[in-house]
Amino acid sequence: MGHTHVTTTTSDEGAAVPVTIRDVARASGVHISTVSRTFSAPHLVNPETRVRVLACAEDLGYRPNRAARALITGRTHNIGLIIADIANPFFPPLIKAAESQARHRDYHVFVADTNEDPTAEEELVHALAKQVDGVLLCSPRMSNSLIEQLSREVPLVVVNRQVTGLPCVLMDVGQGARSAIEHLVGLGHRSIALLGGPRSSWTNREMRRAAGAAARAAGAELTVLGPNAPTEVGGSAVAEQVRRSGVSAVLAYNDLMAIGLIEGLDALGVRVPQEVSVVGVDDITLSRLTRPKLTTVATPTGAAGRTAVDMLLQQDIESPRGARGSGAGTALGVRRTTAQVMLQTDLVIRDSTGPGPYARPARPLAAPRGPGPHCPAGPGIPTTATGDAVAS
Amino acid sequence: MGHTHVTTTTSDEGAAVPVTIRDVARASGVHISTVSRTFSAPHLVNPETRVRVLACAEDLGYRPNRAARALITGRTHNIGLIIADIANPFFPPLIKAAESQARHRDYHVFVADTNEDPTAEEELVHALAKQVDGVLLCSPRMSNSLIEQLSREVPLVVVNRQVTGLPCVLMDVGQGARSAIEHLVGLGHRSIALLGGPRSSWTNREMRRAAGAAARAAGAELTVLGPNAPTEVGGSAVAEQVRRSGVSAVLAYNDLMAIGLIEGLDALGVRVPQEVSVVGVDDITLSRLTRPKLTTVATPTGAAGRTAVDMLLQQDIESPRGARGSGAGTALGVRRTTAQVMLQTDLVIRDSTGPGPYARPARPLAAPRGPGPHCPAGPGIPTTATGDAVAS
DNA sequence: TACTTCATTGCAAACCTTTGCAGCACGACG
């Protein structure tokens, strides 16, 4: 892993020459305030002057110093985006959507990864606080109370976590888990495992709650396995445990774990979906590329990113922080309205789920053990999953 | 995709009360400069005073304003990281390595995605310029001359692109492509396709050059297909073309394309590796999870991230930008030394490559068409790939 | 002509912090 080759050259390249508003003012023969206005309030300056100033600025390669500007206006036109794990393919679509939405409003997005570490999360919020106008906290791992406390330092929008009093963007994983369970029960599974994710994940708690209720309602038994790391290795690590537990179907915390689990089961000689059905959550691109293709609960990540940015900017605009005028601020408790948005999820049925032990044969097929590979849920099996498809 | 549910509440949460160095000074009965020193030069302040100040600061929840600090010191302790496409799993390991390395040196990393768009790249550099101490440009898509120009605005380190006069971190994809071609020729392939990536990619040019030379030297024929988008769809889109071209092996620009290609070939009924062998580049985690597992050229992404950060910080430290003292700077041409580091790559042989039409049978197997699925390159076939394994 | 209105520009304070320099007190040394 050492580097093969290092070449070193020395050159006399000119260093960065910071050109300021003063230089432009001097060059164009006006006061610095006029230059400033040329950029931030063009309608206040004589068209002739303006073009002259602009020409000089162009000439000198002047660029307004955003940090200095932020110091006085209190707005940086930056948004912070804190992510538990960039390596999780769930996030990139969210990031991209947020970035494009922000760009439309003349904002830039800075992404930071926390490695699923709550401490890093907190530190990052502090570091970002004064350099951005607001922070999007995605799938945070820290406590609600800490989040509330941090929200006093910088405007926050939380994604994938419900915290009262703060704007939140949620995905209805409860509904998703319910559909998944009902789908599995409809296929004839009665003994199902839930592969838990990180302990401190709101999504994890929601899924657990909803899946438990749905299983109970449908007369199926739900075993909870976890918590686990929300990654491929987290999934493959529990393969043995899944086999021993004797369940015929598994709902995983996310696609990555589902894929890892399938891989792990494969290594143990357990075939999916013939012997065990697996459902994931997220519908990452990858879930369409593995064999078998993954049945999964699709989450609207792009919409989440866009919505979160909108909510942040809206909240941000109505309360210009760092106001001028001496230290008032505490006096008038700012009245702020916080919305919580819940986005729909959808079950996408592909090839990783198949008939279970209690399936009623859909057509004259060999064994109740299920049809050949790549056979999606047959049309003969209702997915209403209210329990009546089970009978016995 | 609409949101199911929106709840809105209004609360009287106190707004962000920005507490400055002044408040702390007032509270602890010292001058602001003493407070400042308490944080940035603790050894200069009386221990008693220090604890008192720290207590007050803690009490009031004071946090130094990094923007204001940067304005005067000229250092933000931030690093910008510009990436062509976060959705490409090649980058996350690089990002994480860079972040961890930066954190060790008390720096923060801000990541930004450009969507493979050169214009966005340039804009992002400008936006970041005054908010970071330097920028890591990863797999840039803009021209060398523009990069050089931008490097006068902010210290730059370039990854996956060679530009003279600037510090660069390169991966030896030339060597990688050579090994891949030799591996394929050794397996008995004589007609090979190279799936090109983005036109403006340095890696792309390097691979093309090296693969061409290696094929010529080994007496094989190389067909170049492309340029293409460096994604799964970019790969699957050329499946038809690959089949028509009649090659028996393909070297793809990266793993994503290789995986997409395999998927596309599968849809056309072409089996990998039995009918066509496929080699990728990058060794992303995903390449171990697809079937067949991907043979690929592993690139040291983590090392690249760490090295890039080191080089940036080193370059940065010796020349403190935004120096105090009036507008000198042009006068003394700053002498700066730029290193270019080349990192090794390694061919990882898995299941997507198998014997070609000119293979000599390794053991008494059925047809020269190749063994069953999941059979990696048999131990009987040497991978020295100097060409002598071909014979006839 | 005198007065108002308007557009344009300059002035200077403010944002929050760092830092060179000077001042102060105190102990030590000659």
Add this chain to the structure above:
DNA sequence: CGTCGTGCTGCAAAGGTTTGCAATGAAGTA
């Protein structure tokens, strides 16, 4: 007793920008 060094602290300028206010001059109105 005078001088010096040392340890600590305060003063004020500086960094690049925005912005309320005032000043200027010209045009419009009565």
